[in-house]
Amino acid sequence: MTQITITVNGSAEQRDVDPRVLLVHFLRDELALTGTHVGCDTSQCGACTVLIDGVTVKSCTVLAVQADGSAVTTIEGIAVNGEHHPMQTAFWQEHGLQCGFCTPGMILSSIDLLRRNPNPTEEEIRTGLEGNICRCTGYHNIVKAVAAAAKHMADA
Amino acid sequence: MTAPAKPTGPFGASIKRREDPRFITGAGNYTDDIAIPGMSHAAFVRSPHAHAVIRSIDSSRAEALPGVRAVFTGEQLAAAGVNGIPVGWLLPNIKTPHRPALATGRVRHTGEAVAVIIANSPYIARDAADLVKVDYEVLPAVTDTATAHAHETHLHDPEWNNRAFEWSIGDATATDAAFAQAKHVVTQRFLNQRLAAVAMEPRASIARYDKATDELTLWVTSQNPHVHRLIMGAFILGLAEHRFRVIAPDVGGGFGSKIFIYPEEVVVAWASKKLGIPIRWTSTRTEAFLTDAQGRDHVSEAEMALSADGKVLGLRVRTIANLGAYLSLFSPAVPTYLYATLLSGAYNIPAIYCEVHGVFTNTTPVDAYRGAGRPEACYLIERMMSLAAQQLGMSPVDIRRKNFIPADAFPFQTAVALAYDSGNYEPALDLALEKVGYTQLLVEQAEARKKGRYIGIGFSTYIEACSIAPSQVAGALGAQAGLYESAHVRVHPTGSVTVFTGSHSHGQGHETTFAQIVAQELGIPMDSVDVVHGDTGKVQFGMGTYGSRSGALGGSAIYMSLQKIKEKAKKIAAHLLEAAEADIEFEGGKFFVRGSPDRVKQFTDITLAAYLAHNYPAGLEPGLEATSFFDPTNFTFPFGTHIAVVEVERVTGHVSLLKYVAVDDVGNMINPMIVDGMVHGGIAQGIAQALWESVHYDTDGHPLSASLMEYAVPRADQLISFDTGRTVTPSPVNPLGVKGAGETGTIASTPAIANAVVDALSPFGITHLDIPLTPAKLWTAMQSAQGGGN
Numbered sequence: 001m002t003q004i005t006i007t008v009n010g011s012a013e014q015r016d017v018d019p020r021v022l023l024v025h026f027l028r029d030e031l032a033l034t035g036t037h038v039g040c041d042t043s044q045c046g047a048c049t050v051l052i053d054g055v056t057v058k059s060c061t062v063l064a065v066q067a068d069g070s071a072v073t074t075i076e077g078i079a080v081n082g083e084h085h086p087m088q089t090a091f092w093q094e095h096g097l098q099c100g101f102c103t104p105g106m107i108l109s110s111i112d113l114l115r116r117n118p119n120p121t122e123e124e125i126r127t128g129l130e131g132n133i134c135r136c137t138g139y140h141n142i143v144k145a146v147a148a149a150a151k152h153m154a155d156a
Numbered sequence: 157m158t159a160p161a162k163p164t165g166p167f168g169a170s171i172k173r174r175e176d177p178r179f180i181t182g183a184g185n186y187t188d189d190i191a192i193p194g195m196s197h198a199a200f201v202r203s204p205h206a207h208a209v210i211r212s213i214d215s216s217r218a219e220a221l222p223g224v225r226a227v228f229t230g231e232q233l234a235a236a237g238v239n240g241i242p243v244g245w246l247l248p249n250i251k252t253p254h255r256p257a258l259a260t261g262r263v264r265h266t267g268e269a270v271a272v273i274i275a276n277s278p279y280i281a282r283d284a285a286d287l288v289k290v291d292y293e294v295l296p297a298v299t300d301t302a303t304a305h306a307h308e309t310h311l312h313d314p315e316w317n318n319r320a321f322e323w324s325i326g327d328a329t330a331t332d333a334a335f336a337q338a339k340h341v342v343t344q345r346f347l348n349q350r351l352a353a354v355a356m357e358p359r360a361s362i363a364r365y366d367k368a369t370d371e372l373t374l375w376v377t378s379q380n381p382h383v384h385r386l387i388m389g390a391f392i393l394g395l396a397e398h399r400f401r402v403i404a405p406d407v408g409g410g411f412g413s414k415i416f417i418y419p420e421e422v423v424v425a426w427a428s429k430k431l432g433i434p435i436r437w438t439s440t441r442t443e444a445f446l447t448d449a450q451g452r453d454h455v456s457e458a459e460m461a462l463s464a465d466g467k468v469l470g471l472r473v474r475t476i477a478n479l480g481a482y483l484s485l486f487s488p489a490v491p492t493y494l495y496a497t498l499l500s501g502a503y504n505i506p507a508i509y510c511e512v513h514g515v516f517t518n519t520t521p522v523d524a525y526r527g528a529g530r531p532e533a534c535y536l537i538e539r540m541m542s543l544a545a546q547q548l549g550m551s552p553v554d555i556r557r558k559n560f561i562p563a564d565a566f567p568f569q570t571a572v573a574l575a576y577d578s579g580n581y582e583p584a585l586d587l588a589l590e591k592v593g594y595t596q597l598l599v600e601q602a603e604a605r606k607k608g609r610y611i612g613i614g615f616s617t618y619i620e621a622c623s624i625a626p627s628q629v630a631g632a633l634g635a636q637a638g639l640y641e642s643a644h645v646r647v648h649p650t651g652s653v654t655v656f657t658g659s660h661s662h663g664q665g666h667e668t669t670f671a672q673i674v675a676q677e678l679g680i681p682m683d684s685v686d687v688v689h690g691d692t693g694k695v696q697f698g699m700g701t702y703g704s705r706s707g708a709l710g711g712s713a714i715y716m717s718l719q720k721i722k723e724k725a726k727k728i729a730a731h732l733l734e735a736a737e738a739d740i741e742f743e744g745g746k747f748f749v750r751g752s753p754d755r756v757k758q759f760t761d762i763t764l765a766a767y768l769a770h771n772y773p774a775g776l777e778p779g780l781e782a783t784s785f786f787d788p789t790n791f792t793f794p795f796g797t798h799i800a801v802v803e804v805e806r807v808t809g810h811v812s813l814l815k816y817v818a819v820d821d822v823g824n825m826i827n828p829m830i831v832d833g834m835v836h837g838g839i840a841q842g843i844a845q846a847l848w849e850s851v852h853y854d855t856d857g858h859p860l861s862a863s864l865m866e867y868a869v870p871r872a873d874q875l876i877s878f879d880t881g882r883t884v885t886p887s888p889v890n891p892l893g894v895k896g897a898g899e900t901g902t903i904a905s906t907p908a909i910a911n912a913v914v915d916a917l918s919p920f921g922i923t924h925l926d927i928p929l930t931p932a933k934l935w936t937a938m939q940s941a942q943g944g945g946n
Contacts, residue, residue: 020279034189035182037408039356040441044864047356075182088180092172095833099663100179101356101408107180126872133864135356135409136663138840138901139872141833 004068008033009077017064023057024048026064027074035075035104039133046132049105050074056112058131075104078111086156087111087149096145098136106132110146119150167676170829173668174682175661184406187360187375188438195362196225198424198437199281201271201288202446203263206299206518206857207309208292210261210270217287218273223280226431227288228423229271230258238426241417241482242391244383245489246634250321253312253516255482257392257419257426263292264311264481265520266858267446272423274435297518297857301478302455304515311481311516320479320514321488325496326572331461331509334470338461342544347926348532350453350478350851352861353525354869355662357408358439359448361421363428371399372429373693376421378404379414379662380700383637385692387417387485393426401693407662411841412524413448414662415702416485420447445862450851451525453478454491454532460540466548466555470507471499473536477514480521487523488514493633494529494621500570501537502581502619502795503559508571518857524702526841527902530620538616538907539924542914546923552911553589556617557582567790567888574621576793577889580821584883585617588797588819591881597801604803605919611814612916614800616908621791622896623705625889640787641709642698645674645717647780649767651760652684658698659710660690664834664898666706669826673711673892677718679745680759696783704896707826708792712890716784724780725762731773732757732765792887792895796820798839800908804916809935811847811913818904819881823895831897832880838901839878844870845902846909850928868928917941 001016008031015030027033027050038060039047048060051073059072078085087107090096097103106129113120113128120128125146126139134142178184201213215227233256240254259270271288275281296309304318311318335341361376372395378384381402388402389395407414420437428435439447454477461470477491496510527534545555561568563580570576594613601611624630627638642658653674659666671685688694701710722742729747730737739750747762749755762780765771769778801815818835825831848868852860861867886893906927913929914922920941925933 018279025278028189029191032191033182034186035184037186037357038188038438039358040864042441042863042865045356045441075180079181084180091180092176095173095829097176097179098665098833098837099356099409100175100184100406101186103179104182122877123873126875129872131871133356133869133871135354135411135841135869136837137833138836138838138878139875140836140840140877143872143877 002065004065006067007071009073019063019065021064022060023062023064023067024059027059033074033076037101037104039101044133046109047102047105049108049132051108051112056109075107085111086152090145090149090152094141094145094148096137096142102132102134106134106142110149113146114150114153118154122147165676166672166682167826169827171668171672171827173665174671175665175667186357186406186408187362187377190362190375190405192362192364192434195434195436196274196276197278197281198435199273199278199285200269200420201285201290203259203266203268203270205263205292205294206266206297207295208263209295210259210263211291211293213271214289215271218284221280221284221287223276224273224284225276226274226427227271228258228427230256230260233258233426234260237394238422239392241419241422242387243483243488244485244636246636247321247323247488247492250488251312251316251319253482257422265518267443267520269419272427274427274431299517299519299853299855299857301453301476301515301517304478304517305513311518318516320483320516322513323492324511326509327507328509330507331470331472334507335461335472338469339464340462340548342460342462342540342547344458344540344543344924346456346458346536346539348452348454348535349927350522351451351525351845351849352445352851352867353411353413353448353451355409355411355413358441358444359414359418359420360438361424362434362436363425364434365429365432367432371401372425373401373403374421374425375403375405377407377414378402379407379410379660379702381660381690381692382658382697383700384417388422388425392422403693404660404690410662411526412451412528412702416449416523418447441864442862445859445867446520449484449521449523451522452532453522456536458536458540460544462544462548466550466558468503468505468559471505473499473510475510475512477512478517478519478522479514480517480519482521484521484523487521488634490524490529495533497572497574498530498533498619498621499537500572501534502561502617504561505571510572519853526838527899528703530899531842531903531906534616534618534620534903535907538618539910542615542911543923552615556585556615575790577790577887578885579793579795580883580885581617581795584795584819584821585797587881587883588799588817591819591879592799592801592815592817608806610804610806610916610919612802612804612912612914614908614910614912614915616798616904616911618798618904619793619795620900620903621793622703623708623788623792624703625788625791627787637699639699640785641705641713642696642785643710643713643717644696644783645714645721645781647721647763649764651680651763653678653680655685655687655714656695657687657689657710657714658695658700659706660701662701664701664706665830669707669830670711670714672826673714674718677715678759679743704898707892707894708887708890708896709786709788711826711892711894713784713786715891716786717782720782720784721780727773727776728762728765729757732761732771788889790889792823792889794820794822794895794897794900796900796904798904798908800912802909802912802916804913804934806938809931809938811929811934813876816876817879818901819883820900821883821885822897822900823885823887824893826894834897835880835901836878838899839905840870840875842902842905843875843909846906846927846929848928848930
């Protein structure tokens with residue numbers, strides 16, 4: 001067992017973990033943050049996407065011990081002053097989700113996408129989200145949601 | 157209920173989904189999110205071979221690993237009286253092989269489970285699974301759909317020759333006569349490749365046995381928890397239904413793959429009771445590719461007879477359907493009643509004959525995947541129409557118009573058993589042509605060809621069938637279940653409402669759409685309505701969600717219950733208003749006496765009176781709730797026109813999607829925003845079949861596409877935005893007039909894309925290529941083409 005301290009959604013969490021435990025399992029099983037999902041075992045689907053120190057990472061590809069000392073943000077931690085993040089609002093408004101399973105990862109990737117490119121074209125949104133798979137929406141409304149969030153965040 | 161031109165209430169309005177706040181905040185509750193104190197974890201030992209005899213299993217090293225609580229094999233399950241997994245749809249003379257939850261004696265597909273580890277953590281369980289030594293005698297594998305029946309290796313009884321069934325529909329003699337008269341005959345062989353459903357949430361199950369109450373609870377990723385309870389309880393595990401509760405919480409997509417009863421949930425449920433501990437199992441994506449029921453996998457020979465002027469006279473089809481190693485729950489119905497009955501498409505074809513051979517191979521079992529038989533039929537007939545147009549020198553639009561079932565011919569009896577409920581095909585085609593700008597597009601296509609650019613336009617004027625019914629007919633055709641849907645509507649004393657529905661959403665948004673029906677009918681705010689589903693401990697028996705049935709059946713059952721409630725409420729209102737029941741009107745949530753709108757009672761006055769029962773009609777029972785089971789008289793038949801515009805790059809074979817127009821007629825819509833969303837997702841899946849996705853096995857039966865690195869689920873940058881439109885032809889077979897929208901996109905889009913690609917390649921003299929139309933396939937075809945692209 002190895003002792004680690006990770007700040008998750010603003011709260012410092014100190015735990016003893018098996019060094020082989022993946023970050024996603026640490027979040028889900030140890031901290032009961034089940035909004036981060038596991039959709040594959042080859043880092044393709046992006047359902048497990050979280051932010052480590054503000055940058056998207058597929059948490060199925062990171063050991064919990066590798067995140068020691070860093071700040072992790074999950075879907076449970078992106079609300080702004082208790083209100084939905086504009087990206088959450090946009091996904092809801094534009095019907096950018098159906099079964100909801102890819103949604104947390106998709107929203108976190110979209111937030112990072114706008115951080116890097118606040119005013120993306122449709123093509124840039126599509127390319128920016130190619131690391132996250134959605135099987136329900138055909139991406140149509142996800143792309144609309146990201147564009148709507150970009151507009152909203154630019155206007156704000 | 158007729159279609160309102162402009163929705164005036166919640167029904168027909170694009171209302172934001174009520175389930176979304178939990179999903180966008182990570183508060184959804186999927187099966188793997190549930191943790192029970194003291195829970196153990198299961199991992200399965202799986203066959204690395206497609207076909208082998210199990211000589212022996214040595215689990216001693218696994219059992220010795222600290223943290224391992226038990227190891228079970230198929231022999232132990234059999235000795236404990238666990239039955240095999242049954243088949244839920246039987247055809248005449250069908251062969252139904254025994255399918256144990258853990259293999260005994262022989263394994264028949266790669267990934268088949270041979271043992272289970274129960275351990276304190278999932279990591280230990282996986283470690284232990286690797287320590288189980290299974291001694292296999294490897295056998296030759298049968299993998300090819302077309303030749304399975306002639307293979308010298310047999311999966312099951314040698315007398316079966318790897319055939320599960322031989323089945324036919326239609327009039328062979330009349331079809332022969334049609335061909336005898338034909339001026340033109342179009343023939344084509346089609347491969348409809350095997351697909352994987354790939355719902356983003358992998359399957360999972362948790363079982364907990366309560367010794368005190370003798371109740372077993374199973375949380376499982378299921379589209380139909382009551383079907384799970386019935387089949388697992390009554391047929392496999394021998395559990396009484398009142399002591400067996402099945403809960404399907406939030407389900408992360410299904411597309412059919414979560415209808416069926418799988419070995420893992422059987423094992424987890426049995427082991428939990430045996431050991432007296434809660435147990436969870438969650439599939440990895442690799443396991444999903446090895447064990448989730450897959451879709452399609454047909455080889456078909458089709459012949460179409462036409463008159464000199466392009467009227468279709470007859471259609472003859474012979475299909476071999478690969479069912480995999482065993483018969484998954486509803487697998488016999490998919491390539492028969494859900495396929496061949498749709499071969500008439502949107503056309504008046506006087507004579508059709510189709511025979512279907514179902515074969516076993518050493519591959520993952522095949523069952524319903526989004527569309528389930530209808531995409532295979534639609535692909536075949538829509539490709540044949542375009543081939544015929546090409547062969548006869550007709551426009552793909554003209555040949556379709558010429559053969560459409562006319563609007564005044566409904567209900568229309570086809571040559572393959574079905575009677576279409578309603579339809580009006582030309583307006584959908586006209587709207588799609590207008591949206592795509594067809595006339596201009598033809599000019600652009602011709603201009604582009606002169607410049608060596610290969611643009612293609614593809615049509616699919618599809619039809620499909622939703623909500624199989626009625627139960628009596630389904631039973632006569634072999635269904636081992638009814639195909640109705642149930643609803644219980646409970647009005648509480650203060651006027652809020654809980655709906656218990658037998659449908660079960662796995663992304664469809666029923667918590668929103670069903671509340672819209674209630675809000676519309678009772679004139680109350682949607683916030684006053686809750687929808688409960690997915691729990692056999694709360695909901696009356698229901699059949700679940702698949703086959704685009706929930707709006708038409710689940711929604712109609714709710715509507716029926718609401719009528720019963722309104723009827724009873726009118727009696728109470730009449731009593732309170734001292735008026736005759738016949739004079740009571742109900743509108744906008746108020747009961748009033750006709751002609752005297754000031755003599756009025758609010759809905760909540762009535763609901764409270766129903767439960768107080770103080771000042772109350774004589775002889776009327778207190779309370780205000782109603783149960784209904786809706787079993788319609790017929791299927792519904794959505795239809796429409798999809799047009800795809802693609803460009804094939806000469807030097808790479810890459811296909812670019814330029815435009816995609818979908819005009820669908822799904823009858824009345826409860827929530828057009830949700831319909832649009834389902835259409836988008838369906839189109840994406842159908843395009844993926846046309847261009848990218850394919851499950852591959854090598855000749856030894858090893859899967860070559862068992863991860864998302866090999867299996868080509870499309871990503872955002874491979875697709876475009878879709879242009880959707882609608883015509884509305886209400887269904888006459890249910891009170892809501894809805895038809896079903898969950899599968900239209902998948903059914904319609906594959907042939908639209910394939911037709912577009914073939915059209916793009918027509919300058920090369922290419923008339924057909926099998927899907928998926930990958931760059932390598934297109935490049936090779938262009939390289940070897942005689943026409944040279946001119």
